[in-house]
Amino acid sequence: MRILFASSEVFPYSKTGGLADVVGALPAALARRGHEVLVVSPWYATLAADPPPLWIGDVDVPFDGSVESAGIGTLESDGVRYAFVGHEAFRRDGLYGEPDDVRRFALFTRAVAPAAERVGFLPDVVHAHDWHVGYLPMLLSHGWHLPDGWPGLPSAFTIHNVQHQGVSGLDETIHWLRLPQSVRASGMDHFGSANAMQAALDFAWRITTVSPSYAEEIQRPEYGYGLDGTLRHEAGKLVGILNGIDGEIWNPANDAALPAPYDTDDRSGKAAASQALAAELGLDGDGPILGLVSRFADQKGIDLLLEAGTALVASGWRLALLGSGAPELEASARDLARGHSGRVGLHVGYAEPLAHLVYAGSDALAIPSRFEPCGLSQLIAMRYGTLPIARATGGLRDTIEHDVTGFLFDDADVDSLLAATEQARIAFDTGRASALIDAAMRRDFGWNRSAARYEELYEALDALRQGGRA
Numbered sequence: 001m002r003i004l005f006a007s008s009e010v011f012p013y014s015k016t017g018g019l020a021d022v023v024g025a026l027p028a029a030l031a032r033r034g035h036e037v038l039v040v041s042p043w044y045a046t047l048a049a050d051p052p053p054l055w056i057g058d059v060d061v062p063f064d065g066s067v068e069s070a071g072i073g074t075l076e077s078d079g080v081r082y083a084f085v086g087h088e089a090f091r092r093d094g095l096y097g098e099p100d101d102v103r104r105f106a107l108f109t110r111a112v113a114p115a116a117e118r119v120g121f122l123p124d125v126v127h128a129h130d131w132h133v134g135y136l137p138m139l140l141s142h143g144w145h146l147p148d149g150w151p152g153l154p155s156a157f158t159i160h161n162v163q164h165q166g167v168s169g170l171d172e173t174i175h176w177l178r179l180p181q182s183v184r185a186s187g188m189d190h191f192g193s194a195n196a197m198q199a200a201l202d203f204a205w206r207i208t209t210v211s212p213s214y215a216e217e218i219q220r221p222e223y224g225y226g227l228d229g230t231l232r233h234e235a236g237k238l239v240g241i242l243n244g245i246d247g248e249i250w251n252p253a254n255d256a257a258l259p260a261p262y263d264t265d266d267r268s269g270k271a272a273a274s275q276a277l278a279a280e281l282g283l284d285g286d287g288p289i290l291g292l293v294s295r296f297a298d299q300k301g302i303d304l305l306l307e308a309g310t311a312l313v314a315s316g317w318r319l320a321l322l323g324s325g326a327p328e329l330e331a332s333a334r335d336l337a338r339g340h341s342g343r344v345g346l347h348v349g350y351a352e353p354l355a356h357l358v359y360a361g362s363d364a365l366a367i368p369s370r371f372e373p374c375g376l377s378q379l380i381a382m383r384y385g386t387l388p389i390a391r392a393t394g395g396l397r398d399t400i401e402h403d404v405t406g407f408l409f410d411d412a413d414v415d416s417l418l419a420a421t422e423q424a425r426i427a428f429d430t431g432r433a434s435a436l437i438d439a440a441m442r443r444d445f446g447w448n449r450s451a452a453r454y455e456e457l458y459e460a461l462d463a464l465r466q467g468g469r470a
């Protein structure tokens with residue numbers, strides 16, 4: 001089948017989080033299974049492509065009552081084709097966080113079909129990811145200003161995080177997207193505002209999210225961020241499919257960022273990674289290392305870990321913290337590290353090779369998330385023989401087996417986190433941890449199983465289309 005992925009980020013070209021990893025890995029897994037995949041993504045000023053994409057010309061994008069011109073760049077890698085959409089709106093320092101984000105990604109959404117047409121790709125199925133391209137299923141189902149062959153194409157939409165929804169004014173959004181007024185009465189209207197994610201939930205033929213537990217949680221008010229009602233209404237077309245990790249990028253037996261390779265048969269290289277990590281972050285003495293690789297956001301429960309920091313150090317842990325994000329969390333992480341020199345190491349920033357070293361060199365990884373759609377860091381940690389200590393929510397609950405491949409705790413509070421780390425510390429002190437590490441490393445979190453589930457979904461959509469669903 002011909003499958004089009006539309007996403008605001010794709011590893012290794014652009015990344016702020018797990019969305020990039022998924023869109024970077026799933027298309028290659030589908031290509032290996034014999035499908036033709038085109039990934040359409042913005043051509044950011046910061047795009048990490050060397051050599052850069054090949055510019056093949058401009059396309060007209062219907063937008064804002066008129067037409068905008070966008071440059072299309074292509075490249076091919078691992079059997080997957082990429083079309084990058086270049087426009088002044090994407091020539092900024094970062095990917096997100098600008099006041100005009102919803103408008104910029106509405107423009108990108110409008111550019112997806114012309115970009116694909118420009119490279120001669122007419123999909124059988126369109127798979128859109130997160131709010132940035134949330135209006136794509138709606139455009140397809142109505143067919144306004146689309147190339148020939150596009151109106152009525154089946155669409156799947158994946159929720160990677162329901163907290164971020166792309167909210168804007170109804171009138172302006174209808175104008176940007178060049179829609180008729182009749183669309184006001186559709187799912188794009190969420191209590192009087194335009195909501196890109198709700199529009200996707202309404203118009204996509206199928207909705208997926210990235211773990212079975214999260215699929216259930218987001219139908220409840222505590223996790224639904226105002227869309228729980230819509231999700232309950234659309235539950236019949238919602239399914240949770242776990243993410244995988246790319247076994248070539250995340251492989252302790254062949255990882256250039258580590259001082260020595262290791263695997264389940266011989267884990268001695270893990271001790272070398274611990275030493276290198278300790279040296280890198282200025283840790284001294286003994287004691288198990290509790291790592292962290294995360295965005296510093298409220299969702300991730302970083303505040304809980306930092307609050308627990310002094311007690312963790314007192315009970316013998318060393319901390320290896322890597323992350324960046326909310327300034328107040330960065331500041332308290334710096335305070336903690338200053339107060340416990342030699343026991344708490346910190347790198348504020350986004351650092352790919354250091355992340356590999358933290359995963360490999362730590363004994364356990366802290367993931368005290370308040371909610372976690374799937375989470376990739378626990379999967380990576382397990383593959384590197386590092387036991388996740390995580391809150392039992394979303395994909396963490398679905399992928400970590402308590403006291404077998406890691407440790408889970410129920411409540412998002414400091415005491416629960418400390419109790420779980422204490423269980424882990426005892427496992428390390430008594431030598432019991434070795435069996436857990438072995439079990440964690442042997443779990444298969446590769447993409448193949450999930451790719452097969454997506455394949456079934458695309459086939460079901462194609463069959464529906466043949467049967468005249470549209």
Ligand code: ADP
Nearest residue numbers: 017018294295323349350351352355375376377
């Ligand atoms: P989310 O998408 O919510 O940020 P995930 O666990 O799904 O969380 O994915 C996070 C991804 O980003 C992982 O690949 C993780 O290794 C990476 N990552 C997060 N923070 C950093 C950082 N500071 N430096 C390097 N990689 C990071």
